[in-house]
Amino acid sequence: MKLFQKAGPRKSLIMKIILITTLLLTAITTASLLDGRTAIVDNATTTNYRLPNNSLPISYSIRLIPYIIVDNFTFDGESTIELEVLKSSSSITLHILNLTIDETATSLVSSGNKNHKIASHTYDTKKQFLILKFATHLPTGNYTLYLKYVGNLPSNILEGFYRSSYTNDNGQTVWLATTQFAPTAARRAFPCWDEPALKATFTISIKHDVNYTALSNMPVANQSAIDKTDNKLWTTFKTTPIMSTYLVAFVVSDYGYVSNGNERFRVWSRKNALRGASYALTQGESELKHLEKYTSIPFALPKMDEISIPDFFFGAMENWGLVTYRESEMLYEDGVNSTFTKQNVAKIISHEITHQWFGNLVSPSWWKYLWLKEGFATYFEFYITDQVEKNWHLMDQFIVRSLQENTLIADSSDTTHPLNQDASTPEEIKALLDTITYQKGAAVIHMMSNFLTPPIFRAGLTRYLNNNAYKAVTSDDLWSALQEVSDEYEILPPEICLKKVMDTWVEQPGFPLITVTRDYKTGKANISQERYFQSGASGDGTRWWVPISYTTQSDLNFSSTSPREWIPQAKNNIVLNGFKPTDWTIFNIKESGYYRVNYDKKNWKLITSYLDSDDYVNIHPLNRAQIIDDSGNLALANRINFSIFLDISVYIRRDIDYVPWRSMLTVSSYLYQKLANTRSFSLFKRFFVESSEKSIAAVGYIQHDNDEHLVKFQRINIITFACLYGSAECRSNATAILAAYLEDPIANPISPDLRDWVFSSGIKNANATVWNMVLDLYAKSPSLTVINYLGLSEDEEILTNYMKLATTDNSTILKEHASDAFASIYDGSGDNINFALDYLIDNFDKLYEFWDQPTDEMIRHVSAFGNLLTTREQLTKLKALVEKHSDVFGSDGQTAIANAESNVKWTDTYEPVFYEWFTNFYKL
Numbered sequence: 001m002k003l004f005q006k007a008g009p010r011k012s013l014i015m016k017i018i019l020i021t022t023l024l025l026t027a028i029t030t031a032s033l034l035d036g037r038t039a040i041v042d043n044a045t046t047t048n049y050r051l052p053n054n055s056l057p058i059s060y061s062i063r064l065i066p067y068i069i070v071d072n073f074t075f076d077g078e079s080t081i082e083l084e085v086l087k088s089s090s091s092i093t094l095h096i097l098n099l100t101i102d103e104t105a106t107s108l109v110s111s112g113n114k115n116h117k118i119a120s121h122t123y124d125t126k127k128q129f130l131i132l133k134f135a136t137h138l139p140t141g142n143y144t145l146y147l148k149y150v151g152n153l154p155s156n157i158l159e160g161f162y163r164s165s166y167t168n169d170n171g172q173t174v175w176l177a178t179t180q181f182a183p184t185a186a187r188r189a190f191p192c193w194d195e196p197a198l199k200a201t202f203t204i205s206i207k208h209d210v211n212y213t214a215l216s217n218m219p220v221a222n223q224s225a226i227d228k229t230d231n232k233l234w235t236t237f238k239t240t241p242i243m244s245t246y247l248v249a250f251v252v253s254d255y256g257y258v259s260n261g262n263e264r265f266r267v268w269s270r271k272n273a274l275r276g277a278s279y280a281l282t283q284g285e286s287e288l289k290h291l292e293k294y295t296s297i298p299f300a301l302p303k304m305d306e307i308s309i310p311d312f313f314f315g316a317m318e319n320w321g322l323v324t325y326r327e328s329e330m331l332y333e334d335g336v337n338s339t340f341t342k343q344n345v346a347k348i349i350s351h352e353i354t355h356q357w358f359g360n361l362v363s364p365s366w367w368k369y370l371w372l373k374e375g376f377a378t379y380f381e382f383y384i385t386d387q388v389e390k391n392w393h394l395m396d397q398f399i400v401r402s403l404q405e406n407t408l409i410a411d412s413s414d415t416t417h418p419l420n421q422d423a424s425t426p427e428e429i430k431a432l433l434d435t436i437t438y439q440k441g442a443a444v445i446h447m448m449s450n451f452l453t454p455p456i457f458r459a460g461l462t463r464y465l466n467n468n469a470y471k472a473v474t475s476d477d478l479w480s481a482l483q484e485v486s487d488e489y490e491i492l493p494p495e496i497c498l499k500k501v502m503d504t505w506v507e508q509p510g511f512p513l514i515t516v517t518r519d520y521k522t523g524k525a526n527i528s529q530e531r532y533f534q535s536g537a538s539g540d541g542t543r544w545w546v547p548i549s550y551t552t553q554s555d556l557n558f559s560s561t562s563p564r565e566w567i568p569q570a571k572n573n574i575v576l577n578g579f580k581p582t583d584w585t586i587f588n589i590k591e592s593g594y595y596r597v598n599y600d601k602k603n604w605k606l607i608t609s610y611l612d613s614d615d616y617v618n619i620h621p622l623n624r625a626q627i628i629d630d631s632g633n634l635a636l637a638n639r640i641n642f643s644i645f646l647d648i649s650v651y652i653r654r655d656i657d658y659v660p661w662r663s664m665l666t667v668s669s670y671l672y673q674k675l676a677n678t679r680s681f682s683l684f685k686r687f688f689v690e691s692s693e694k695s696i697a698a699v700g701y702i703q704h705d706n707d708e709h710l711v712k713f714q715r716i717n718i719i720t721f722a723c724l725y726g727s728a729e730c731r732s733n734a735t736a737i738l739a740a741y742l743e744d745p746i747a748n749p750i751s752p753d754l755r756d757w758v759f760s761s762g763i764k765n766a767n768a769t770v771w772n773m774v775l776d777l778y779a780k781s782p783s784l785t786v787i788n789y790l791g792l793s794e795d796e797e798i799l800t801n802y803m804k805l806a807t808t809d810n811s812t813i814l815k816e817h818a819s820d821a822f823a824s825i826y827d828g829s830g831d832n833i834n835f836a837l838d839y840l841i842d843n844f845d846k847l848y849e850f851w852d853q854p855t856d857e858m859i860r861h862v863s864a865f866g867n868l869l870t871t872r873e874q875l876t877k878l879k880a881l882v883e884k885h886s887d888v889f890g891s892d893g894q895t896a897i898a899n900a901e902s903n904v905k906w907t908d909t910y911e912p913v914f915y916e917w918f919t920n921f922y923k924l
């Protein structure tokens with residue numbers, strides 16, 4: 001399963017701007033800088049939510065009749081379940097939710113054809129159990145249970161068996177019925193033993209309209225004659241292999257499909273979107289073949305269907321043989337969608353196809369081991385797509401986009417959790433669908449692949465899959481297969497036990513900071529470990545088995561990621577020898593280990609001066625990225641002085657590579673927010689605008705068809721960054737392209753990749769004529785996207801006019817967008833924050849009167865200001881505002897003040913370092 005729109009844990013102003021071009025635009029709230037992860041719900045209860053397991057399912061035969069018509073969105077269901085009673089008992093317990101059982105129809109027959117009288121049906125709604133009690137004890141053995149039931153096809157709950165709709169070319173609403181069972185919603189469609197380890201076979205039959213197609217995990221076995229009374233027919237699918245309940249799926253729709261020659265692989269969508277399905281077909285087939293080759297195990301099912309669903313909670317779901325997608329995640333068209341959308345579609349398909357082995361063939365025995373499927377699927381999103389698209393540099397993107405931007409931030413918060421995290425209630429299970437399970441899972445897998453070496457890792461995975469096919473596993477099953485293969489090839493030294501090593505990474509929260517402290521006289525280096533907290537707190541005693549790779553200025557070996565040493569869990573530190581005093585050393589080659597690295601001041605200086613020379617290219621781009629990301633975050637955590645990070649940053653003006661630049665943009669974006677409107681702000685912006693000049697000259701402002709993949713991404717990043725930071729050249733280019741487009745969109749089209757840049761950057765310095773033409777676009781088709789562009793103008797007269805429109809009844813700006821229009825001013829530009837704050841103070845009553853739900857809106861904005869304000873002057877204004885309207889803001893006002901106070905405290909402590917550094921740098 002792929003989550004939708006995993007907004008990273010620490011997204012600030014500029015990242016939102018950059019991400020507009022790279023993610024779909026939805027509201028990403030400005031989360032607290034250092035801790036944005038959703039906390040795991042505490043297991044506050046002692047209730048046991050697990051099934052008693054005195055009985056187990058063997059096979060389900062399920063017959064369903066969905067009614068996909070207005071005024072009757074329901075379904076009838078019948079299940080015939082072969083089960084085994086393992087322990088003699090007078091009851092059978094299984095899962096059920098929101099189904100109405102026809103109790104008179106329930107029957108249980110033992111293999112000897114004896115009918116067992118049902119004494120009662122009990123519904124434990126808290127545990128979502130159906131408990132069938134019998135008049136007598138059921139002896140152990142096999143039974144057939146028959147249940148008849150009715151359920152609803154809701155449209156507001158996007159799980160279980162539910163309905164979705166789209167508008168066809170005639171403007172009519174067309175309904176379809178679909179499923180989303182993971183993690184705990186199969187029980188909403190049929191009574192079942194709804195735990196991942198309780199596998200069984202499924203034979204699904206669905207009665208549907210002749211104009212509709214029914215799809216399920218398996219190919220069609222047979223179809224009945226048409227029932228003349230209702231113009232419907234039964235489609236029965238072949239019996240599945242044994243599988244988990246959460247992977248069962250069925251869809252009833254009037255969709256069309258594209259397919260390969262033998263129809264083994266088909267991609268389905270509503271017919272009026274089918275032109276966007278071809279890419280998913282070619283990419284999906286190719287990725288499936290690569291997975292078959294990588295695992296040396298053929299895909300287990302006879303066919304694969306991929307289908308896009310208009311209303312879908314997650315990004316996608318890996319149902320075995322019938323993968324469901326959110327439309328925007330599966331459809332891609334050249335010339336219409338961006339290169340980033342194309343990459344996302346390729347990646348998400350790899351993710352779901354990976355699950356066909358990791359998750360579907362071999363399943364986690366309980367949700368505690370969810371990362372065993374999601375970690376692999378997240379890792380192979382990059383790894384397998386990289387095999388198909390060799391020029392996309394996805395493994396480099398894995399480091400800078402997944403590991404640095406998300407994982408290391410989320411996992412250094414105080415509220416992180418171990419990968420093997422138990423969960424009991426459906427809410428606790430859902431809370432595990434987070435950055436740790438997905439991206440830390442992938443990071444730990446990446447580290448293992450590097451220290452075992454990729455070929456051995458691959459051989460170990462094939463053994464793991466073969467040993468455990470059609471079974472359910474824990475992490476120990478993975479360790480033992482990898483250990484076996486490692487032993488056969490003598491990869492790990494005998495004292496290194498894989499389980500011991502890996503348990504330190506999956507049973508404990510967080511990750512280590514490795515500190516390298518050199519003695520420049522003796523040539524020794526002390527290598528120590530402690531747990532790293534982004535808050536700056538010192539380690540809590542947690543230790544790991546840490547694979548240590550490194551190189552030096554004399555070696556310059558950035559190719560081998562095999563560990564040269566290990567720090568055992570029992571030790572705080574080890575000592576290494578042989579470092580030449582004039583050499584720098586860099587640890588964690590290509591950031592293959594899951595940790596951060598700090599050095600003594602002198603080694604940082606040696607790295608800095610080497611980087612700021614023509615030799616910088618000798619340091620691998622991933623290690624340049626690592627040095628930027630580690631030093632920036634160590635400074636944010638108060639582990640090193642910001643001057644070390646700034647000294648390193650000087651070199652970036654030489655570099656034009658996407659990889660180190662991506663890290664620089666990420667760190668810089670946090671600093672942008674922290675320094676916005678302080679004394680150092682203009683120098684900070686000047687420094688980075690100058691740093692971007694060589695890169696902009698290298699990529700230009702125009703996209704070419706033959707541009708390398710990462711050049712396209714680098715262009716979007718660097719020009720969005722330069723325009724936000726105030727580059728006059730960048731802004732005038734953007735405005736010129738925007739004006740030309742608005743004048744004549746046919747003659748001056750904008751590539752889908754650059755559309756967001758042109759609008760968000762071009763409008764900053766645009767005159768009223770151009771701004772009004774953008775307003776006209778909104779008038780023709782009102783959308784939040786355009787509202788957000790309009791607020792990015794940095795002309796106070798235009799903004800005042802914008803707010804006038806947004807506070808007038810029946811004006812161009814829809815009333816429902818009035819409050820968003822205000823937010824758009826402060827949300828996308830540090831330079832507009834003071835204007836927005838003053839506007840709110842001066843026009844409080846007018847805004848309060850105009851907005852629908854004004855209290856909620858006021859709290860939304862004051863909370864945002866709490867995160868964005870950085871100066872004492874702003875804080876004084878905020879305090880007066882909150883005090884004056886304490887009845888509106890309540891405790892949220894106080895929280896905003898506390899946040900702003902903490903920002904001001906940060907400014908007081910750290911801004912002088914920046915100011916001094918910049919005045920030195922510019923010799924002011």
Ligand SMILES: [Zn+2]
Nearest residue numbers: 001002374377
């Ligand atoms: Zn997944």
